[in-house]
Amino acid sequence: MADTGAHPAQILLVEDNRVNRLLLARLVEQLGHSVNTAEDGLQALAALRGKRFDLLLLDIEMPGMNGFQVLEQLTADPDLRELPVIVTSGLDGLANVVRCIELGAEDYLHKPVNPVLLRARIAASFEKKRLRDQQRELMRRFATSAVAQDVQRSGFALGGHLVSASVLFCDIRGFTTLSESLPPQEVIELLNTYYTLMFDAIGAQGGVVNQIIGDGLMAIFGAPQPLEGHAKCAVRAALEMVEMAVQFSADQCAAGGPEIRIGVGVSSGEVVAGYTGTLDRATYTCVGDTVNRAARLEACTKEAQRSVLIDGATREQLGAGFEIESLGPVHLKGKTQAVEVFAVA
CATH class of the missing domain: 3.30.70.1230 (Nucleotide cyclase, GGDEF domain)
Structure with a gap:
């Protein structure tokens, strides 16, 4: 993960609506981060497997592969399951929020996204990621990488x-x-x-x-x-x-x-x-x-x-x-x- 205190974080924004995608990308860039965008779930997974990102901003309602399916794919992938995900969606209802959290999302923000709330959620996600990275590093140092991977997997x-x-x-x-x-x-x-x-x-x-x-x-x-x-x-x-x-x-x-x-x-x-x-x-x-x-x-x-x-x-x-x-x-x-x-x- 990037040192977000000294360098801009690499964030992938997944949003099928062009206007929403442009506005949210601008908002994230104003927070000092670097943004890559994807229009649907399949593009998002291809991007995630081709480049290292620090955070995923994920829409739910998308053609082809929706946000729920993307979360399921991330959970099943040992290389991607630790990636912090903040869902940004217009879907209402507690059931949708619960489902996203159960599938591994860090947070759920309703559209239109509040800039102050987004900044706070991104900062909190980075801090959780930093602590997880420290735990994994300690485990690798004292338990060897193979055992560390076994614990993370099983x-x-x-x-x-x-x-x-x-x-x-x-x-x-x-x-x-x-x-x-x-x-x-x-x-x-x-x-x-x-x-x-x-x-x-x-x-x-x-x-x-x-x-x-x-x-x-x-x-x-x-x-x-x-x-x-x-x-x-x-x-x-x-x-x-x-x-x-x-x-x-x-x-x-x-x-x-x-x-x-x-x-x-x-x-x-x-x-x-x-x-x-x-x-x-x-x-x-x-x-x-x-x-x-x-x-x-x-x-x-x-x-x-x-x-x-x-x-x-x-x-x-x-x-x-x-x-x-x-x-x-x-x-x-x-x-x-x-x-x-x-x-x-």
């Missing part, structure tokens, strides 16, 4: 559902010893740089980082959005993470800093993914044996002296194009039965 509710996914765990080897040798400020700076690289590798393959604990992270491939070939995506991400860590370590050592080595474990299968916690504080995560196995595989990288370890379910989904070494059945900590473990070069 709403928030504690609980989960069964999905097929791949889970990745990653950890810096010897981080406790490493952190003891550096001032806290340098540790934080090192971690922030490290996570910038890891997040990029994971995100590039469609993964979602849902947990950070110290130097360790957990990522999901296949939730909250389904991901075709999630095992391949997770392994590609793991290999890229290792490659980035090697380059990062070389830069650190060249500058007199510590060596950075990581271990990555990947497991594939069914998990229960959803929101856990309380209504006051919750997080998006996944649980199940697949998650536990991925964590144990990551821990096993130290003993196996391999950077990336995967389970048999992940191996089966990879196909050709990967250099795989079988380590045979391995008794992972906490598992009653041995697990077929493979290293990816």
